[in-house]
Amino acid sequence: MPQLRDSGTRAAHEAGATPAAELDGFGRIFGVETEYGVSVTGADRPVDAGQVAMTMFRPVVSRARSTNTYLDNGSRLYLDVGSHPEYATAEARDPMDALAQDAAGERVMASLAADAQSKLRASHGEGAVIHVFKNNVDSAGHAFGCHENYLVRRFVPLETIERQLLPFLITRQLYTGAGRFTPDGFQITQRADFLDEAVSSATTRSRPMVNTRDEPHADPESFRRLHVIIGDSNRSQWATWMKLAVTHLVLCVIEDAVRHGRPSGFEDLAFADPAAANRAVSRWLGPGERGASDGAGADPAGTPDPLSMQRRYLDVVEAFVRERHDDIDASLPKTGVDDVIASWRWALDALERRDFAALSTRVDWAAKHCLAEALRRRRPDTDLARLEQLELDYHDVANGRLYASLVAHGRLGEPLDAATVAAAKHEPPSDTRAALRGAFVRRALDTGAQFSCDWTTMVVSSPVRREAVLLDPFSCEPTEQYRALMDSMRA
């Protein structure tokens, strides 16, 4: 993960960047950052995948003269030697917009891979195939991440978020987990075995589940950026939407409770050992494929049953939404809060019934699980290597066939249509700061200007250095500084 710089200055902060309306409401800025894996098969001689990744990115990196570059949809691509290619979605006010950006990221990676593959075939044979995996573990047990970002109101203490959000994040994996075939059976998460510490606001050194970064990319007086590490990379669009939408509602409850100085209702929900609970959730199906018929109940150590934990969160959120329905609904420009609640309830009910067929149309781990069962019916000698191969194919956004086939045959829903995803490749969300950054990048590319960005600052470096600093991610309104920067790029 690149270290993110704090690019604002105090003076700029005091110049009225506080989005007071947002502080009082329930508006949220969402982001998803995904590290991708790269491999090559079928080459006529050995190829280093890291080299291949660099080749994929060459057209992008050389343009930016940097390992970090921003696209005209406002998102960020990152590639460094020895790192995973990474795509971070532009700021979105709604989970649907973040989802569209994330899906666009898959297409961006696929396009880069396709171009690199053509070049690779010229030198390494026509059978060479570049795979780009949107997953979390390679074949040697190296793990990498899919992280979510949420702007949360700064008046909520970090310990409060840790205590009250973490059990939710651990147990939501029942319906957001991507699943993984292992020698010891099928787990419903990719990464539980690789995360070993609870909430930390320190560095990523010790793989914390949640941390807050002190670079909020917004007015630091009003907001902090909650960086959620515990989450799998999803192919299921529904799962990505649910991660964002349901977490948003839980955060609304927590924020509002602190705002009014009263209990949230999440106070007594906790795991004595969150890392152990995380590993236990991952083994929800049990030692065998189908798990215990009475469901995964409380273990001898008294860890609460994960499904019950999710129901507790749903109960509190539902009551809160009943009380504040229109305010909450207004916080999301596109997503309806009633749809979120209905989807959440649907998932928990299906889990309770162990209705894997129903779950398999929306939940990544269930889709894999049902496919594995079908495969074993057809070929009883199916071994772990074959399941691992199909699992990788499922996550391969460049050359995988399984995901597209599941969608085509109606086994996986795809809530976004192709036109929305195609548009999101080049258009930023229109109602956040991303709109301004996207337009800036577009103009810089069209006029051949030398430019650089980060989340808050845009710079043109030649012939005269000019910059614009935009601290409020909620605002899509051009400032004078921004207008001057844009005008300076006319041909």
Place this chain on the structure above:
Amino acid sequence: MPQQFAQAGGSQQERPQDAAQENQGGQTRSDVEFDALDAVLDDIESTLETNAEEYVKSFVQKGGE
């Protein structure tokens, strides 16, 4: 425009009350699922003929998070 995620009426959803019922074609819900998954397996048949271990082992990448 964003599509509805709501459970009710979603064409991709099998509702619990359908579990014991048959659709017009005389198939149970689980038959429909099995047929679709068989079609998926047909689609990826050529993948099922390749060397799985080689494919899997080719993916090794450090440097995450």
